[in-house]
Amino acid sequence: MTDTIEIPAHIQPYVDVLGLDLTIDFLLAFGGAPLYLPSERTQTDSRLAEVVGADKAVALGKQLGRGTVRVPIQKRFIAACLLAKNVPIVEIARKLHVSDVSIRRWLPDRPNSQLGLFD
Incomplete structure (x- = not known):
């Protein structure tokens, strides 16, 4: 990891x-x-x-x-580590006391599961 x-x-x-x-x-x-x-x-x-x-x-x-x-906070680093361990985004958001939208914004290189409109 x-x-x-x-x-x-x-x-x-x-x-x-x-x-x-x-x-x-x-x-x-x-x-x-x-x-x-x-x-x-x-x-x-x-x-x-x-x-x-x-x-x-x-x-x-x-x-x-x-x-x-x-002690540093480092929420983005923690989110990346937890995501690498396959922890769901909503659970990461709860642990870090932020919204799931923030987690998604912090991790832009996450695979997108949404279908492309013009693919």
């Missing part, structure tokens, strides 16, 4: 540590907000550890630098 989807440069460090599927879960959980990343250990009952695991939380802190980071 990563062969067909271009991973934005600022998302690549997250994918390197978490993998693509866990990065999507991470971005959906924390995107758009500041988040403290530990560099040595984290509380196992923290929301971060709950989503990615304590070891991955520390690895992410080491990769990106300890401290507070603003």
Whole structure:
């Protein structure tokens, strides 16, 4: 799946540590907000550890630098990844809290199932 989807440069460090599927879960959980990343250990009952695991939380802190980071939102990237996994557009729209029209507009190279008028 990563062969067909271009991973934005600022998302690549997250994918390197978490993998693509866990990065999507991470971005959906924390995107758009500041988040403290530990560099040595984290509380196992923290929301971060709950989503990615304590070891991955520390690895992410080491990769990106300890401290507070603003997690990117990246709805278009997430939509492309979910579509590549054959998730229906309406379900993607619900997950991202946008309309199905927005999803279709973001992904113009999606195969068109509508018959051509003059084909």
